[in-house]
Structures are given as C-alpha cells and as structure tokens.
Amino acid sequence: MLRCLVLEHPRQWEDVLSKAEFTYNAMTNRSTGKTPFSIVYTKSPNLALDIAVLPKCKSSSAATFTDTYKEMIDNVRQQILSSNQRYKDAVDAHRRQSLFKVGDLGMVRLRRERFPTGTYSKLSRRKIGPVLIIAKINDNAYTVALHADCNTSPTFNVSDIWAYKPPDDGIILVSSSELSSSEPGED
Known part of the structure; x- marks a missing residue:
C-alpha cells in the first residue's frame, strides 16, 4: 500500500503513513x-470511542451497549474461526498423506537450501533415489540412507519423500557398501 502511495517520491513515506493506516x-x-x-471502536472512523474496559454501572443503555458490543465481538470471533476453517479445508484438499515404514524405498527431493553455497545447479537432479528409509522420527519426518557423496542431512520432511515405483517388477537390492562408502565409486 505504501509503495502505491509514494510511487514517485519514495523518501516521503512518513508523510503518507498515517493516511495509509x-x-x-x-x-x-x-x-x-x-x-x-x-x-475496535464499534463505530465508523468519525468517532474514536475505545470501550476496552467499562466499569459496572446501573445505566440500562450502557449495559445494552456493552452487551451488543460483546455479541458483535463473539460474532467476529466466529467468523474468523469459520474463515480459518475454510482456508484449512482449501489447503488440505491439495495435501497428500504419506506414511512410510522403515525399510521402504523412496525418492527424496533435494531443495535448493540443502546444497552447500555455490554447488546448486538449476539443471541438477531434483529427486534422488531409490533410498532406504531407515528411521521414522514422526509422521512428518523420516531419516533415509543417503549416498556418501550427498553432503546434506539425511532427515527429510514427508513432503519431500515419494514412494519409489520401480520401472519393472525386478527386485531392488541396496547394498550396505553403497550406503557406507566415503568416496564415490569405492567398494
């Protein structure tokens, strides 16, 4: 909003801050x-009446006013809760539930943050695998057996793990030497 208001004079943002607010x-x-x-004020901005704390009084009009205000606040609270539920339902519609067992094979996605500075390439593989799932931390995080040349943490969020589907019905064996070698190509 400030960017739109100070379009040609960006150093004068303080002058328009109160208008923006x-x-x-x-x-x-x-x-x-x-x-x-x-x-906050129960009225449009012409009057600034803050009624955060009203003492107990015997005026029926004041009591009616505070009851109406309390009802409005409860209504706002309910609208916020229902709005949050709608947002949650919209997000959950696209969320995938994935549960893995120790010993399953999976593909893991390496995000840009996982690479050391200067080693990330846009053309490098996004998923690596198949990798063996060696530990379940909770329903949201798993530890996998990465190759020794992967210089990153072996713990992944479930959103970065996919079940491995082999291209054919062959049996896949992951040898322990592949998992524990310190140099690529070393047996």
Whole structure:
C-alpha cells in the first residue's frame, strides 16, 4: 500500500503513513466482514470511542451497549474461526498423506537450501533415489540412507519423500557398501 502511495517520491513515506493506516483500518476485512475500526471502536472512523474496559454501572443503555458490543465481538470471533476453517479445508484438499515404514524405498527431493553455497545447479537432479528409509522420527519426518557423496542431512520432511515405483517388477537390492562408502565409486 505504501509503495502505491509514494510511487514517485519514495523518501516521503512518513508523510503518507498515517493516511495509509487510516485507510487500512477503514477497509472491510475479508475474514471478519467488518472494518478494524468497527471492531475496535464499534463505530465508523468519525468517532474514536475505545470501550476496552467499562466499569459496572446501573445505566440500562450502557449495559445494552456493552452487551451488543460483546455479541458483535463473539460474532467476529466466529467468523474468523469459520474463515480459518475454510482456508484449512482449501489447503488440505491439495495435501497428500504419506506414511512410510522403515525399510521402504523412496525418492527424496533435494531443495535448493540443502546444497552447500555455490554447488546448486538449476539443471541438477531434483529427486534422488531409490533410498532406504531407515528411521521414522514422526509422521512428518523420516531419516533415509543417503549416498556418501550427498553432503546434506539425511532427515527429510514427508513432503519431500515419494514412494519409489520401480520401472519393472525386478527386485531392488541396496547394498550396505553403497550406503557406507566415503568416496564415490569405492567398494
């Protein structure tokens, strides 16, 4: 928002900061359906009435006002919870549940962060494997037996592991010498 307001004069952002804040607080929020002003101050921005703590009083109009305000806050809370549930449902629709057992074979994805600085290449393989799953940390993390030339942690998030599907019905054997060699090509 600030970038749009200070488009030609970026050093004058302080001059428009209060306008940006006021505008943001006056806009209707997608999750709550209300403006931050109406939630905090119970009215549109013309009046700034903060009723965070009201003492017990005998005025029926004040009691009605606070009850109405409390009801509105509870309604906002429910709208936020339902909005969060809709976001969760949308994300869960694309999430895949993967559970592996120790001894299964899998393919692991090496993300850019796993490579030492300067060794990552856009053209390098994204998945390596098949690798043996040697330990289950929890439903979300597994330890795999990486080759000795892989200079990265053997613990992977489940989102980076896929079940290995061989191209044919042949039996795949992973020898212990492949897993424990310190140099590539060493037996």
